[in-house]
Amino acid sequence: MQTFTTIAELRAALAPHRLDGRTIGLVPTMGYLHVGHMELVRRARADNDIVVATIFVNPLQFGANEDLSRYPRDLARDQAMLEAEGVHYLFAPGVKDMYPQPMETVVDVPKLGAELEGSVRPGHFAGVATVVTKLFNIAGPDRAYFGEKDFQQLTIIRRMVADLAQPVEVIGVPTVREADGLACSSRNVYLSPQERAAAAIVPRALDEAERLVAAGETDARKLEAAVRAFIQGEALAEPEVVAVRDPQTLADVTTIGEKPVLLLLFVRFGSTKLLDNRVLGPKNAMPEHAKKVA
Ligand SMILES: Nc1ncnc2c1ncn2[C@@H]1O[C@H](COP(=O)(O)OP(=O)(O)OP(=O)(O)O)[C@@H](O)[C@H]1O
Ligand SMILES: CC(C)(CO)[C@@H](O)C(=O)[O-]
Ligand code: BAL
Known part of the structure; x- marks a missing residue:
C-alpha cells in the first residue's frame, strides 16, 4: 500500500489504472479505524480492482465547540490495518493539502442537512457534502462506500450524487456492532x-x-x-x-x-x-x- 498526502500524487498513481480500465473503489474515513471501517474496505475490495481509502479529519464538518482538536488519530495503526486488508492506496492529506486556500465553494443539501443530527450540528452536512465531492473529484471512483450507521449522511450523499449527476455509485454498508450490540464508532x-x-x-x-x-x-x-x-x-x-x-x-x-x-x-x-x-x-x-x- 502506498500512502499519499497530496492530490497530485494520488491522481498520478490512479491515472494509469483508469487508462487500463480498472475500476476504483473509494472508502472515505476520518481514521482511527475499527472493524466497521474494515467492512467497508472488504466490500470495496470485492467489487473493485483498485481500492483507495482516505483518512481526513475534515474541519469543515466540525462546529466551533466540537471535538476537531481531540478527534482520535493513529496513522501508523490505521496504515497497518488497511495494508492487511489489501488496500492499494491511502490518501491521508493534511488540511493545507485539501484546502490550500479558504474554501469559497460549498456543496449543500440544505433541507435534508438541517434536520435530525443537522439540527444539533448546524453546517455539519454541508461540510460533509463538500469534502465528499472534493474526494470524488480527486479520486474519480467508480464506487464509494459509506456506513448505514451514519444513515442521514448516506441519504444526503445519495441525494447529492443524484442531483449533481456525480458519476459514482454509492454503496451503503450495514452497521458492524460490538458484542453487546453497540455500533462500532x-x-x-x-x-x-x-x-x-x-x-x-x-x-x-x-x-x-x-x-x-x-x-x-x-x-x-x-x-x-x-x-x-x-x-x-x-x-x-x-x-x-x-x-x-x-x-x-x-x-x-x-x-x-x-x-x-x-x-x-x-x-x-x-x-x-x-x-x-x-x-x-x-x-x-x-x-x-x-x-x-x-
Ligand atoms: N460500525 C460501523 N459499521 C459500518 N460502517 C461504519 C461504522 N462506523 C462507521 N462506519 C462508516 O465508516 C465511514 C467513516 O466513518 P468515520 O471515520 O466517521 O467513523 P465513525 O466510527 O463513524 O466515527 P465517529 O465516531 O467519529 O462518528 C462512514 O461511512 C461511516 O458510516
Ligand atoms: C464521509 C466522511 C469521511 C467525510 O468527512 C465523514 O463524514 C465520515 O467519516 O463519516
Ligand atoms: N461519522 C460522521 C462524521 C462526523 O461525525 O463528523
Missing part, C-alpha cells in the same frame, strides 16, 4: 467505562422499538415517545434525536403500517454523541442490519 473511545456500559441502551432501544411495533404500535409519535422514555431510563443517556422517518427520503412519517420505517437515534453520553438506527416493519424489507462482532 471511533468516538466510542471517548466513553468512560460507566458510559460505555450504559451505551448498550442504544441498541436495546432499537430492540424495544421493534418489540413495540411487533406488538401493534402504529403511531410514530407514540413510538418515538416510548423509545425516548426507554433511553431516559438510563441515567447517563440523553436522547437528542429519536425520530421515525421514511428510510428512502427521511421524510416524516406519522403511521407505521405496511411500509418499513426508519428509527433514527442520536444519543448523548456526557459530551459523546452516538448514532444508531434500524428499519422497522415488514421483515423482508429490512436490510441486513445488525452484524455482531465476537
Whole structure:
C-alpha cells in the first residue's frame, strides 16, 4: 500500500489504472479505524480492482465547540490495518493539502442537512457534502462506500450524487456492532467505562422499538415517545434525536403500517454523541442490519 498526502500524487498513481480500465473503489474515513471501517474496505475490495481509502479529519464538518482538536488519530495503526486488508492506496492529506486556500465553494443539501443530527450540528452536512465531492473529484471512483450507521449522511450523499449527476455509485454498508450490540464508532473511545456500559441502551432501544411495533404500535409519535422514555431510563443517556422517518427520503412519517420505517437515534453520553438506527416493519424489507462482532 502506498500512502499519499497530496492530490497530485494520488491522481498520478490512479491515472494509469483508469487508462487500463480498472475500476476504483473509494472508502472515505476520518481514521482511527475499527472493524466497521474494515467492512467497508472488504466490500470495496470485492467489487473493485483498485481500492483507495482516505483518512481526513475534515474541519469543515466540525462546529466551533466540537471535538476537531481531540478527534482520535493513529496513522501508523490505521496504515497497518488497511495494508492487511489489501488496500492499494491511502490518501491521508493534511488540511493545507485539501484546502490550500479558504474554501469559497460549498456543496449543500440544505433541507435534508438541517434536520435530525443537522439540527444539533448546524453546517455539519454541508461540510460533509463538500469534502465528499472534493474526494470524488480527486479520486474519480467508480464506487464509494459509506456506513448505514451514519444513515442521514448516506441519504444526503445519495441525494447529492443524484442531483449533481456525480458519476459514482454509492454503496451503503450495514452497521458492524460490538458484542453487546453497540455500533462500532471511533468516538466510542471517548466513553468512560460507566458510559460505555450504559451505551448498550442504544441498541436495546432499537430492540424495544421493534418489540413495540411487533406488538401493534402504529403511531410514530407514540413510538418515538416510548423509545425516548426507554433511553431516559438510563441515567447517563440523553436522547437528542429519536425520530421515525421514511428510510428512502427521511421524510416524516406519522403511521407505521405496511411500509418499513426508519428509527433514527442520536444519543448523548456526557459530551459523546452516538448514532444508531434500524428499519422497522415488514421483515423482508429490512436490510441486513445488525452484524455482531465476537
Ligand atoms: N460500525 C460501523 N459499521 C459500518 N460502517 C461504519 C461504522 N462506523 C462507521 N462506519 C462508516 O465508516 C465511514 C467513516 O466513518 P468515520 O471515520 O466517521 O467513523 P465513525 O466510527 O463513524 O466515527 P465517529 O465516531 O467519529 O462518528 C462512514 O461511512 C461511516 O458510516
Ligand atoms: C464521509 C466522511 C469521511 C467525510 O468527512 C465523514 O463524514 C465520515 O467519516 O463519516
Ligand atoms: N461519522 C460522521 C462524521 C462526523 O461525525 O463528523
